Amino acid sequence: MKEIRIFAPGTVANVACGFDVMGFALDNPGDEMVLRTIPEKTVRITKIDGFNLPLDAAKNVAGVALLSLLSEVKEKVGFEVEIYKKIKPGSGIGSSAASSAGAVVAANKLLGEPFSKTDLARFAMEGERLASGTAHADNIAPAIFGGFTLVRSYQPLDIISIDTPDELYATVIHPQIEVKTSDAREILKRNVLLKDAIRQWGNVGGLVAGLMKSDYDLISRSLEDAIVEPIRSILIPAFQEVKLKSKEAGALGGGISGSGPSIFMLSRGEATAQKVKAIMAEIYDKVGIEYDIHLSKVNKEGVKIISQK
Incomplete structure:
Protein backbone atom coordinates (compact mmCIF):
# COMPACT_ATOMS: atom_id res chain seq x y z
CA MET A 1 0.00 0.00 0.00
CA ASP A 163 -19.55 2.02 25.66
CA THR A 164 -21.82 4.42 23.77
CA PRO A 165 -25.61 4.10 24.11
CA ASP A 166 -27.23 3.45 20.72
CA GLU A 167 -29.81 6.25 20.96
CA LEU A 168 -27.36 9.01 21.88
CA TYR A 169 -27.20 11.98 19.49
CA ALA A 170 -25.15 15.16 19.64
CA THR A 171 -26.19 18.59 18.40
CA VAL A 172 -23.29 21.04 18.12
CA ILE A 173 -23.56 24.72 17.23
CA HIS A 174 -20.46 26.61 16.15
CA PRO A 175 -20.90 30.39 16.41
CA GLN A 176 -18.60 32.05 13.88
CA ILE A 177 -16.33 33.63 16.43
CA GLU A 178 -12.90 32.37 17.45
CA VAL A 179 -11.82 31.26 20.90
CA LYS A 180 -8.19 30.10 20.86
CA THR A 181 -7.51 27.08 23.06
CA SER A 182 -4.39 28.74 24.45
CA ASP A 183 -6.42 31.83 25.47
CA ALA A 184 -9.23 29.72 26.94
CA ARG A 185 -6.71 27.82 29.05
CA GLU A 186 -5.06 31.03 30.22
CA ILE A 187 -8.19 32.34 31.96
CA LEU A 188 -8.71 29.21 34.06
CA LYS A 189 -8.05 29.28 37.79
CA ARG A 190 -4.89 27.52 38.93
CA ASN A 191 -6.47 26.32 42.19
CA VAL A 192 -9.82 24.60 42.74
CA LEU A 193 -11.89 24.42 45.93
CA LEU A 194 -12.06 20.92 47.38
CA LYS A 195 -15.87 20.97 47.42
CA ASP A 196 -15.93 21.77 43.70
CA ALA A 197 -13.40 19.02 42.95
CA ILE A 198 -15.48 16.47 44.87
CA ARG A 199 -18.60 17.49 42.94
CA GLN A 200 -16.71 17.16 39.67
CA TRP A 201 -15.30 13.71 40.51
CA GLY A 202 -18.81 12.51 41.27
CA ASN A 203 -20.08 13.79 37.92
CA VAL A 204 -17.25 12.14 35.97
CA GLY A 205 -17.92 8.82 37.67
CA GLY A 206 -21.65 9.22 37.11
CA LEU A 207 -21.20 10.05 33.42
CA VAL A 208 -18.97 7.02 32.80
CA ALA A 209 -21.43 4.76 34.66
CA GLY A 210 -24.40 6.27 32.82
CA LEU A 211 -22.78 5.67 29.43
CA MET A 212 -21.82 2.08 30.24
CA LYS A 213 -25.29 1.27 31.59
CA SER A 214 -27.19 3.25 28.91
CA ASP A 215 -28.81 5.07 31.82
CA TYR A 216 -29.93 8.30 30.17
CA ASP A 217 -31.20 9.84 33.41
CA LEU A 218 -27.80 9.30 35.05
CA ILE A 219 -26.05 10.75 31.98
CA SER A 220 -28.30 13.82 32.27
CA ARG A 221 -27.63 14.30 36.01
CA SER A 222 -23.88 13.97 35.45
CA LEU A 223 -23.50 16.50 32.61
CA GLU A 224 -22.51 19.30 34.97
CA ASP A 225 -19.23 21.23 35.06
CA ALA A 226 -18.56 22.90 38.40
CA ILE A 227 -15.06 24.12 37.58
CA VAL A 228 -14.35 25.19 33.97
CA GLU A 229 -17.70 26.12 32.42
CA PRO A 230 -18.53 28.97 34.85
CA ILE A 231 -15.34 30.74 33.70
CA ARG A 232 -15.22 29.91 29.99
CA SER A 233 -18.92 30.40 29.28
CA ILE A 234 -18.52 34.18 29.52
CA LEU A 235 -16.59 34.00 26.21
CA ILE A 236 -19.57 32.50 24.36
CA PRO A 237 -22.60 34.68 23.48
CA ALA A 238 -26.02 33.23 24.47
CA PHE A 239 -24.44 30.17 26.08
CA GLN A 240 -26.76 30.03 29.08
CA GLU A 241 -29.86 30.55 26.95
CA VAL A 242 -28.87 27.78 24.54
CA LYS A 243 -28.23 25.36 27.38
CA LEU A 244 -31.42 26.19 29.28
CA LYS A 245 -33.79 26.09 26.31
CA SER A 246 -32.19 22.93 24.89
CA LYS A 247 -32.82 21.12 28.17
CA GLU A 248 -36.40 22.43 28.23
CA ALA A 249 -36.81 20.84 24.78
CA GLY A 250 -35.70 17.46 26.14
CA ALA A 251 -31.91 17.45 25.78
CA LEU A 252 -30.07 15.42 28.41
CA GLY A 253 -27.55 18.21 28.92
CA GLY A 254 -24.36 19.56 27.46
CA GLY A 255 -21.89 22.39 27.70
CA ILE A 256 -18.90 23.93 25.98
CA SER A 257 -17.32 21.79 23.27
CA GLY A 258 -13.61 21.78 24.05
CA SER A 259 -12.49 25.34 24.72
CA GLY A 260 -15.39 26.80 22.71
CA PRO A 261 -16.98 28.67 21.10
CA SER A 262 -18.97 25.60 20.03
CA ILE A 263 -21.73 24.37 22.33
CA PHE A 264 -22.80 20.71 22.41
CA MET A 265 -25.98 19.12 23.70
CA LEU A 266 -26.62 15.37 24.00
CA SER A 267 -30.10 13.96 23.39
CA ARG A 268 -31.81 10.59 23.50
CA GLY A 269 -33.05 10.02 19.96
CA GLU A 270 -32.76 11.97 16.72
CA ALA A 271 -36.17 13.67 17.10
CA THR A 272 -35.08 15.46 20.28
CA ALA A 273 -31.71 16.32 18.73
CA GLN A 274 -33.57 17.95 15.81
CA LYS A 275 -35.65 20.04 18.25
CA VAL A 276 -32.46 21.19 19.92
CA LYS A 277 -31.01 22.10 16.52
CA ALA A 278 -34.01 24.32 15.77
CA ILE A 279 -33.78 26.04 19.16
CA MET A 280 -30.06 26.72 18.77
CA ALA A 281 -30.67 28.24 15.33
CA GLU A 282 -33.51 30.40 16.61
CA ILE A 283 -31.40 31.79 19.46
CA TYR A 284 -28.42 32.65 17.27
CA ASP A 285 -30.60 34.12 14.53
CA LYS A 286 -31.93 36.48 17.21
CA VAL A 287 -28.43 37.28 18.51
CA GLY A 288 -27.27 38.02 14.96
CA ILE A 289 -24.13 35.86 14.95
CA GLU A 290 -23.51 33.54 12.00
CA TYR A 291 -23.20 29.85 12.89
CA ASP A 292 -22.93 26.28 11.67
CA ILE A 293 -24.92 23.47 13.28
CA HIS A 294 -23.99 19.78 13.18
CA LEU A 295 -26.30 16.94 14.18
CA SER A 296 -24.53 13.61 14.57
CA LYS A 297 -24.67 10.20 16.13
CA VAL A 298 -21.59 9.38 18.16
Missing part, protein backbone atom coordinates in the same frame (compact mmCIF):
# COMPACT_ATOMS: atom_id res chain seq x y z
CA LYS A 2 1.47 3.33 -1.12
CA GLU A 3 -1.43 5.77 -0.68
CA ILE A 4 -4.38 6.12 1.67
CA ARG A 5 -7.28 8.57 2.00
CA ILE A 6 -8.96 8.90 5.39
CA PHE A 7 -11.79 10.75 7.13
CA ALA A 8 -10.70 12.37 10.41
CA PRO A 9 -13.66 13.22 12.65
CA GLY A 10 -14.48 16.28 14.65
CA THR A 11 -14.62 15.62 18.38
CA VAL A 12 -16.22 17.06 21.51
CA ALA A 13 -13.79 17.26 24.42
CA ASN A 14 -14.31 17.68 28.16
CA VAL A 15 -18.00 16.58 27.86
CA ALA A 16 -18.96 19.02 30.63
CA CYS A 17 -17.31 17.49 33.72
CA GLY A 18 -14.37 15.66 32.13
CA PHE A 19 -11.87 18.47 31.56
CA ASP A 20 -8.83 17.14 29.63
CA VAL A 21 -9.87 13.50 30.23
CA MET A 22 -13.16 12.83 28.38
CA GLY A 23 -14.30 13.20 24.79
CA PHE A 24 -16.34 11.65 22.00
CA ALA A 25 -16.11 11.49 18.21
CA LEU A 26 -18.64 12.88 15.72
CA ASP A 27 -19.80 11.55 12.35
CA ASN A 28 -19.71 15.14 11.07
CA PRO A 29 -17.98 17.46 10.56
CA GLY A 30 -14.61 15.97 9.63
CA ASP A 31 -11.50 16.46 7.52
CA GLU A 32 -10.11 14.30 4.74
CA MET A 33 -6.41 13.58 4.30
CA VAL A 34 -4.32 11.76 1.71
CA LEU A 35 -0.95 10.27 2.70
CA ARG A 36 1.64 8.68 0.42
CA THR A 37 4.90 7.00 1.36
CA ILE A 38 8.13 8.47 0.03
CA PRO A 39 11.68 7.00 0.21
CA GLU A 40 13.05 9.76 2.46
CA LYS A 41 12.68 10.12 6.22
CA THR A 42 10.83 13.39 6.07
CA VAL A 43 7.32 14.86 5.94
CA ARG A 44 6.18 17.00 3.03
CA ILE A 45 2.80 18.74 3.19
CA THR A 46 2.02 19.46 -0.45
CA LYS A 47 -1.55 20.76 -0.25
CA ILE A 48 -3.94 22.27 2.28
CA ASP A 49 -7.44 22.99 1.04
CA GLY A 50 -9.92 24.96 3.14
CA PHE A 51 -7.91 27.17 5.49
CA ASN A 52 -4.63 29.07 5.41
CA LEU A 53 -2.41 26.77 7.47
CA PRO A 54 1.39 26.30 7.25
CA LEU A 55 2.84 23.82 4.77
CA ASP A 56 6.04 23.61 6.84
CA ALA A 57 5.77 20.26 8.63
CA ALA A 58 7.47 21.61 11.77
CA LYS A 59 4.78 24.31 12.07
CA ASN A 60 1.76 22.17 11.15
CA VAL A 61 0.04 19.92 13.72
CA ALA A 62 -0.21 16.99 11.29
CA GLY A 63 3.44 17.41 10.34
CA VAL A 64 4.61 17.51 13.95
CA ALA A 65 2.58 14.39 14.78
CA LEU A 66 4.09 12.54 11.81
CA LEU A 67 7.62 13.63 12.69
CA SER A 68 7.05 12.26 16.19
CA LEU A 69 5.93 8.94 14.70
CA LEU A 70 8.90 8.82 12.29
CA SER A 71 11.31 9.28 15.19
CA GLU A 72 10.39 5.72 16.24
CA VAL A 73 10.49 4.18 12.74
CA LYS A 74 13.78 2.48 11.81
CA GLU A 75 13.37 2.16 8.04
CA LYS A 76 14.03 4.98 5.59
CA VAL A 77 10.49 6.11 4.84
CA GLY A 78 8.54 9.34 5.01
CA PHE A 79 5.23 10.82 3.97
CA GLU A 80 3.70 13.22 1.49
CA VAL A 81 0.49 14.74 2.83
CA GLU A 82 -2.59 16.47 1.43
CA ILE A 83 -5.09 17.99 3.88
CA TYR A 84 -8.69 18.82 2.96
CA LYS A 85 -9.76 20.86 5.96
CA LYS A 86 -13.46 21.07 6.82
CA ILE A 87 -13.20 21.71 10.57
CA LYS A 88 -12.43 25.35 11.19
CA PRO A 89 -9.42 26.01 13.43
CA GLY A 90 -10.49 27.53 16.74
CA SER A 91 -13.99 26.04 16.46
CA GLY A 92 -13.84 23.92 19.61
CA ILE A 93 -14.65 20.76 17.62
CA GLY A 94 -11.15 19.29 17.57
CA SER A 95 -9.69 20.79 14.40
CA SER A 96 -6.06 20.26 15.40
CA ALA A 97 -6.84 16.81 16.80
CA ALA A 98 -8.45 15.72 13.53
CA SER A 99 -5.33 16.64 11.55
CA SER A 100 -2.95 15.13 14.12
CA ALA A 101 -4.91 11.91 14.68
CA GLY A 102 -5.81 11.44 11.02
CA ALA A 103 -2.18 11.78 9.98
CA VAL A 104 -0.79 9.18 12.38
CA VAL A 105 -3.60 6.66 11.83
CA ALA A 106 -3.08 6.89 8.06
CA ALA A 107 0.71 6.63 8.41
CA ASN A 108 0.39 3.60 10.66
CA LYS A 109 -1.80 1.86 8.06
CA LEU A 110 0.75 2.58 5.34
CA LEU A 111 3.52 1.11 7.50
CA GLY A 112 1.61 -2.11 8.23
CA GLU A 113 0.29 -1.02 11.65
CA PRO A 114 3.41 -1.38 13.83
CA PHE A 115 2.02 1.00 16.48
CA SER A 116 -0.84 0.58 18.97
CA LYS A 117 -3.67 3.09 19.26
CA THR A 118 -2.10 4.38 22.47
CA ASP A 119 1.20 4.93 20.64
CA LEU A 120 -0.66 6.83 17.93
CA ALA A 121 -2.35 9.02 20.56
CA ARG A 122 1.05 9.79 22.05
CA PHE A 123 2.38 10.92 18.65
CA ALA A 124 -0.75 12.94 17.84
CA MET A 125 -0.58 14.73 21.19
CA GLU A 126 2.54 16.48 19.91
CA GLY A 127 0.28 18.23 17.39
CA GLU A 128 -1.91 19.39 20.28
CA ARG A 129 1.19 20.64 22.07
CA LEU A 130 2.01 22.79 19.04
CA ALA A 131 -1.57 24.08 18.76
CA SER A 132 -2.30 24.92 22.39
CA GLY A 133 0.92 24.59 24.36
CA THR A 134 -0.39 21.48 26.16
CA ALA A 135 -0.21 17.88 24.98
CA HIS A 136 -3.77 16.98 25.99
CA ALA A 137 -5.55 13.88 24.65
CA ASP A 138 -9.26 14.47 25.24
CA ASN A 139 -9.84 15.20 21.52
CA ILE A 140 -7.09 12.92 20.23
CA ALA A 141 -8.33 9.82 22.07
CA PRO A 142 -11.87 9.68 20.62
CA ALA A 143 -10.58 10.58 17.15
CA ILE A 144 -8.32 7.51 17.24
CA PHE A 145 -10.30 5.07 19.40
CA GLY A 146 -13.81 6.18 18.37
CA GLY A 147 -16.88 6.66 20.58
CA PHE A 148 -16.47 7.99 24.11
CA THR A 149 -13.05 7.80 25.72
CA LEU A 150 -11.55 8.45 29.15
CA VAL A 151 -7.90 9.40 29.59
CA ARG A 152 -7.34 7.68 32.93
CA SER A 153 -3.71 8.77 33.14
CA TYR A 154 -1.22 10.88 31.21
CA GLN A 155 1.86 9.48 32.96
CA PRO A 156 1.84 6.79 31.66
CA LEU A 157 -0.76 7.39 28.96
CA ASP A 158 -3.78 5.15 29.64
CA ILE A 159 -6.88 5.56 27.44
CA ILE A 160 -10.13 3.71 28.15
CA SER A 161 -12.90 3.20 25.59
CA ILE A 162 -16.40 3.65 27.03
CA ASN A 299 -18.93 8.05 15.76
CA LYS A 300 -17.87 4.69 17.23
CA GLU A 301 -15.04 4.10 14.73
CA GLY A 302 -12.99 7.31 14.90
CA VAL A 303 -10.69 7.88 11.90
CA LYS A 304 -12.10 5.99 8.91
CA ILE A 305 -10.39 4.72 5.76
CA ILE A 306 -12.02 6.03 2.58
CA SER A 307 -9.70 4.36 0.05
CA GLN A 308 -6.26 2.81 -0.20
CA LYS A 309 -3.99 1.65 -3.00
